[in-house]
Amino acid sequence: MNELDQKLEAIRQLLENSQLDALVLRRVSSFAWATCGASSYVNTASELGTATIVITQDSKYLITNRIEAPRLSKEEKLEEQGWTFIVDDWYSEQTSLSKLIVGKRVGADFSSKDFVDVSIDIARLRSRLLxxxxxxxxxxxxxxxxxxxxxxxxxxxxxxxxxxxxxxxxxxxxxxxxxxxxxxxxxxxxxxxxxxxxxxxxxxxxxxxxxxxxxxxxxxxxxxxxxxxxxxxxxxxxxxxxxxxxxxxxxxxxxxxxxxxxxxxxxxxxxxxxxxxxxxxxxxxxxxxxxxxxxxxxxxxxxxxxxxxxxxxxxxxxxxxxxxxxxxxxxxxxxxxxxxxxxxxxxxxxxxxxxxxxxxxxx
CATH class of the missing domain: 3.90.230.10 (Creatinase/methionine aminopeptidase superfamily)
Structure with missing residues (x-):
């Protein structure tokens, strides 16, 4: 099993254990971990990147805007990893996220009233280096x-x-x-x-x-x-x-x-x-x-x-x-x-x- 598959398996086990339907990852650190080293930041001081990952039991999505999509695809080679790209205008990408997770119980690696905060669980997964x-x-x-x-x-x-x-x-x-x-x-x-x-x-x-x-x-x-x-x-x-x-x-x-x-x-x-x-x-x-x-x-x-x-x-x-x-x-x-x-x-x-x-x- 390759590195990405091992991480997806760990995430889906977390979903099952936490009774979640999906996981949203937006932190720069979590994005890099889940993608085996890719960079989602522009401002290096930001904790949250310019792309969002959504993982369910049977799918993995990458939501970003038209500015970042070409680099994430061509240089970070994330389409080759099998991520399904959802590309929005820079002013409307939150709409796609809302549509994707509607009706689901969702965890996230950051605090939000809309999600279950599983940031500590994700930090533990990040720290177990393959x-x-x-x-x-x-x-x-x-x-x-x-x-x-x-x-x-x-x-x-x-x-x-x-x-x-x-x-x-x-x-x-x-x-x-x-x-x-x-x-x-x-x-x-x-x-x-x-x-x-x-x-x-x-x-x-x-x-x-x-x-x-x-x-x-x-x-x-x-x-x-x-x-x-x-x-x-x-x-x-x-x-x-x-x-x-x-x-x-x-x-x-x-x-x-x-x-x-x-x-x-x-x-x-x-x-x-x-x-x-x-x-x-x-x-x-x-x-x-x-x-x-x-x-x-x-x-x-x-x-x-x-x-x-x-x-x-x-x-x-x-x-x-x-x-x-x-x-x-x-x-x-x-x-x-x-x-x-x-x-x-x-x-x-x-x-x-x-x-x-x-x-x-x-x-």
């Missing part, structure tokens, strides 16, 4: 790692955060991925903000670059930090501590483990490394996929870790952060965004050596 998706994620991880490495080695003191962000965006887009998150902080802003939108502030000694790159609908996350000159002692202590926390998260993210239990290990690692309350200052990441995080890890999360899922943990201690995207395998976890020649910190957990990125020091 083998072709895992291979695409590997390729995306390599793209993001190469982009980050190339960008950070082009940074020099005196550049503004905007200039650094532009370099990171260029290196990402030139490799075929879209930087949906491109955050940069320099010097004191690394300490002040966990989500630093770039500003005109110019680099003196210390910078943090954060990238979420999207391709085939999948989203891969990576963070790296660079320091010009000898690393201050407080940063050296913090980078060691955050590496230990990240290693604990990665080590315990194994199949059949409850996400809350993984999180408990992280909380313990924060405390053990002398920064007990830092986890409260920023989310720690979680399950990745067609959203940068399909589900966040929390102390009460009931989600279960499955083989084939991707995770992007991002523990932080004020002034430092550690973030890569990993793929959960049967025997071990694979770091998809590893940069081979990047300086690393070795962490030993239960006899297992886990390597986390250090701050790159430039003398």
């Amino acid at each position: 083998l072709p998706e895992q291979e695409r994620f590997r390729q995306l991880g390599k793209i993001c790692a190469e982009a980050m490495n190339a960008a950070i080695h082009k940074i020099t003191p005196g550049q503004s955060e905007h200039e650094i962000a532009a370099i990171l965006a260029y290196e990402t887009e030139s490799r075929g991925a879209w930087p949906i998150v491109d955050l940069v902080a320099v010097d004191d802003r690394v300490y002040d903000y966990r989500h630093p939108l770039p500003t005109d502030k110019r680099l003196s000694k210390y910078a943090m670059l954060v990238l979420c790159g999207r391709k085939w609908g999948l989203v891969c996350s990576i963070t790296r930090l660079i320091h010009f000159g000898k690393l201050p002692e407080d940063l050296a202590i913090k980078q060691s501590a955050v590496a230990n926390v990240d290693a604990a998260l990665i080590h315990h993210t194994r199949p059949n483990t409850r996400l809350s239990d993984v999180f408990t290990h992280a909380i313990h690692a924060y405390k053990q490394n002398g920064f007990a309350d830092e986890w409260k200052l920023h989310h720690q990441g979680g399950i990745a996929g067609y959203e940068s995080r399909e589900f966040f890890g929390t102390p009460t999360s009931q989600e279960i870790v499955y083989e084939g899922q991707a995770y992007a943990w991002n523990p932080s201690i004020t002034g430092v952060k550690s973030e890569d995207t990993i793929l959960v395998g049967a025997d071990n976890n694979e770091v998809l965004t590893d940069i081979t020649d990047w300086p690393k910190i070795e962490v030993d957990i239960d006899g297992h050596k886990i390597y986390r990125p250090a701050i790159l020091e430039i003398s």
Whole structure:
């Protein structure tokens, strides 16, 4: 059974279990998942795309307008996938949707008074990556790692955060991925903000670059930090501590483990490394996929870790952060965004050596 058929089978099982007649998918992430990597967005900041998918027990429809239909057909090759196109004028496509689902009990991947909200169920399906998706994620991880490495080695003191962000965006887009998150902080802003939108502030000694790159609908996350000159002692202590926390998260993210239990290990690692309350200052990441995080890890999360899922943990201690995207395998976890020649910190957990990125020091 190919990738598309496996997904349609899962959707139709959801319809049966939820006693629904049809499913409407409009989110950019869900569209990409259901179509095996196609793009329905024009505005990359939009959560909802310019095409709507409707799936019943025996049919699959794609509703869009005359502007988008040619690209979706010719470049995304969705007619070849067997989708029945319903093409409207740009000002009337909601009419076709209404006609298609009239009298039916319908679920959707977004909140609406007209539909049953099954967005959580769809997020769970999106997060269970099939083998072709895992291979695409590997390729995306390599793209993001190469982009980050190339960008950070082009940074020099005196550049503004905007200039650094532009370099990171260029290196990402030139490799075929879209930087949906491109955050940069320099010097004191690394300490002040966990989500630093770039500003005109110019680099003196210390910078943090954060990238979420999207391709085939999948989203891969990576963070790296660079320091010009000898690393201050407080940063050296913090980078060691955050590496230990990240290693604990990665080590315990194994199949059949409850996400809350993984999180408990992280909380313990924060405390053990002398920064007990830092986890409260920023989310720690979680399950990745067609959203940068399909589900966040929390102390009460009931989600279960499955083989084939991707995770992007991002523990932080004020002034430092550690973030890569990993793929959960049967025997071990694979770091998809590893940069081979990047300086690393070795962490030993239960006899297992886990390597986390250090701050790159430039003398």
